[in-house]
Amino acid sequence: MIRVILAELRKLKRRTLSLSTLASVTALTGLFTWLVYFRINEPENTRRGEHISAADLSGQVGLVYGFKLVAFLLGITALCVFASQTAQEYTFGTLRNLLVRQPSRMKILLGKLISMKIFALVMVSLSAAISIAVSYAMSGTAKVDTTDWSTSSAYQLLGRTFVNVMISTVGYGIFGMILGLLFRSPISSIAIGVLWFLIIDNLFANFLTSSAKWLPGQNLFNVSEGGTPIMSYQHSLIVSLFYLVGGLGIVAILFKRRDVAN
Amino acid sequence: MNNLAISTKELTKIYGERKALNHAVFEVPMGTICGFVGPNGSGKTTTIRMLLGLISPSSGTATVLDENITHPEKYLPKVGALIEGPAFYPALSGRENLRVLADLGGYSVERVDELLVQVGLGDRGHSKFKTYSLGMKQRLGIAAALLPNPQLLILDEPTNGLDPSGIQEIRELLRTLAASGTTVFVSSHLLSELEMIAEYLVMLREGNVIFAGHTEDLLSAAQPIVIAKPEHAKDLDRLAEIAKASGHDSRVIGEELHIKGPAEWSPVLNRMAFEAGITLASIAAIRPTLEETFFEMTEEKK
Numbered sequence: 045m046i047r048v049i050l051a052e053l054r055k056l057k058r059r060t061l062s063l064s065t066l067a068s069v070t071a072l073t074g075l076f077t078w079l080v081y082f083r084i085n086e087p088e089n090t091r092r093g094e095h096i097s098a099a100d101l102s103g104q105v106g107l108v109y110g111f112k113l114v115a116f117l118l119g120i121t122a123l124c125v126f127a128s129q130t131a132q133e134y135t136f137g138t139l140r141n142l143l144v145r146q147p148s149r150m151k152i153l154l155g156k157l158i159s160m161k162i163f164a165l166v167m168v169s170l171s172a173a174i175s176i177a178v179s180y181a182m183s184g185t186a187k188v189d190t191t192d193w194s195t196s197s198a199y200q201l202l203g204r205t206f207v208n209v210m211i212s213t214v215g216y217g218i219f220g221m222i223l224g225l226l227f228r229s230p231i232s233s234i235a236i237g238v239l240w241f242l243i244i245d246n247l248f249a250n251f252l253t254s255s256a257k258w259l260p261g262q263n264l265f266n267v268s269e270g271g272t273p274i275m276s277y278q279h280s281l282i283v284s285l286f287y288l289v290g291g292l293g294i295v296a297i298l299f300k301r302r303d304v305a306n
Numbered sequence: 307m308n309n310l311a312i313s314t315k316e317l318t319k320i321y322g323e324r325k326a327l328n329h330a331v332f333e334v335p336m337g338t339i340c341g342f343v344g345p346n347g348s349g350k351t352t353t354i355r356m357l358l359g360l361i362s363p364s365s366g367t368a369t370v371l372d373e374n375i376t377h378p379e380k381y382l383p384k385v386g387a388l389i390e391g392p393a394f395y396p397a398l399s400g401r402e403n404l405r406v407l408a409d410l411g412g413y414s415v416e417r418v419d420e421l422l423v424q425v426g427l428g429d430r431g432h433s434k435f436k437t438y439s440l441g442m443k444q445r446l447g448i449a450a451a452l453l454p455n456p457q458l459l460i461l462d463e464p465t466n467g468l469d470p471s472g473i474q475e476i477r478e479l480l481r482t483l484a485a486s487g488t489t490v491f492v493s494s495h496l497l498s499e500l501e502m503i504a505e506y507l508v509m510l511r512e513g514n515v516i517f518a519g520h521t522e523d524l525l526s527a528a529q530p531i532v533i534a535k536p537e538h539a540k541d542l543d544r545l546a547e548i549a550k551a552s553g554h555d556s557r558v559i560g561e562e563l564h565i566k567g568p569a570e571w572s573p574v575l576n577r578m579a580f581e582a583g584i585t586l587a588s589i590a591a592i593r594p595t596l597e598e599t600f601f602e603m604t605e606e607k608k
Contacts, residue, residue, distance in 0.1 A: 047409055047410055047411070047412050048410060050409040051406045051407070051409035051410040054402065054405060054406050054409060055395060055398070055406060058395075058397055058398055058402070060397050061397070132395075136393055136394070136395060136396070137390065137391075137393030138393050138394060138395060140355075140358075140360055140389050140390075140393065141393060141394075141407060141450065142407075142410060143358075143359070143360060144358055144359075144360075144382055144385070144387050144389075145382070145407050145410040145411040145453075145454075146410050146411070147359055147378040147379040147382050148379060303355075303360065303361035303362065304355070304360040304361065305355070305360075305361060
């Protein structure tokens with residue numbers, strides 16, 4: 045298993061993938077966090093027309109606000125990376141090389157999953173660090189008091205948020221992996237995944253509100269938020285796990301049994 | 307332990323209504339170079355995929371290095387393979403690509419550099435795979451196959467894209483490997499190359515094994531050919547009629563007539579042609595090459 049993880053990390057380490065992904069994460073996190081502080085006096089300065097004030101950000105939530113804002117984009121990035129890393133083995137024809145050197149298909153699958161989780165961990169950690177750094181840097185200009193950010197309860201909130209964003213990011217990534225294994229094409233799996241989570245999932249949630257509690261995108265997002273009064277964290281965690289375990293189980297069986305003919 | 311590197315028993319693969327491989331039975335002795343030939347679509351790659359555990363047989367079974375193909379994990383660490391051309395990650399260098407496989411198989415990183423030198427990529431190991439020529443990609447594929455220092459090497463068209471000197475290098479490499487005890491199972495369309503190196507041969511046609519045995523046995527059993535070239539090309543048809551009247555099939559290839567018949571029959575043909583007023587510019591009896599035998603057996607026209 046360790047050997048599969050090392051081999052997969054070697055692929056993920058390649059500069060075109062790792063640097064471009066981490067640079068995008070840095071830029072997006074920096075931009076989103078900066079915009080929150082930059083537009084702090086605007087009447088509608090955050091998502092969906094909500095307003096967040098300097099007083100709000102002066103509380104513990106200020107430490108993680110920017111980080112939580114980019115959680116969804118981290119998830120979509122993970123979905124793309126997981127999907128492409130899985131599906132490209134079929135399009136490049138490299139899966140047959142992997143299986144000749146490591147015939148246990150389950151080890152290949154698990155090794156891929158663990159290595160991509162490590163990649164997601166780096167991505168989420170970087171995002172958290174950038175967001176906190178930008179928040180501190182902008183707090184002076186935006187007249188946000190950061191005293192509460194250094195309390196132990198603020199650190200606990202940061203820890204909880206980090207875990208929630210990590211779970212959500214890996215969740216989106218696993219969806220990407222499932223799609224990659226099903227469609228065996230990076231373009232198709234990424235297109236379908238992004239289309240679902242950016243558009244279809246939200247359309248259902250808005251026009252068929254009763255479905256929102258059971259939609260994978262809504263629940264993964266709710267996990268990253270730590271739950272809302274409308275949908276509890278526990279509910280979203282269980283629904284997300286149900287989708288992920290079910291989906292992974294199905295593709296694992298397919299991956300184990302399917303002929304590798306390309 | 308028996309002395310067989312590969313042994314198939316009624317191995318069959320069916321895709322829908324099509325039998326890609328039909329009750330194949332053949333054996334490959336340990337330590338030999340075995341050629342695996344057949345026209346496109348005859349089932350060679352399907353067989354190789356089954357031997358490597360990539361696809362499951364519809365029925366029948368096989369053993370590789372004495373282990374059943376239902377447990378590829380037991381024999382694949384001792385097998386090197388190049389299947390359907392080299393497949394690597396375009397954005398990684400040749401060296402990094404081999405390191406991925408070395409990590410996976412638990413082989414030392416030093417082995418990667420040794421192999422790059424061995425296949426003539428020592429100075430291009432750092433270049434991205436996508437910048438390689440077809441020949442260089444093929445060399446990298448061969449290096450990957452050699453990574454485990456294999457007891458059995460399975461190569462699917464290893465000389466594709468190689469220039470004549472590259473082909474010669476691969477031929478020598480395979481001979482060296484076989485001399486050191488490695489069994490080489492190689493499919494190729496370059497039958498003249500296989501004739502030079504393969505002591506054993508498995509031939510497929512439309513999913514059926516039509517020959518499995520020593521190359522020498524195949525070639526010596528093939529009917530010899532008498533090649534006659536009349537002074538005037540217009541006499542080719544009359545010469546063919548003379549051969550037919552004597553019970554020998556023939557076909558015109560260029561300005562020559564290729565007649566199936568033993569070498570001892572050449573003087574008879576020469577005399578009959580002379581009596582019919584045909585002057586032969588040349589006449590020779592030859593043993594068919596592997597290529598000619600292959601076409602004969604697979605009923606393919608050149």
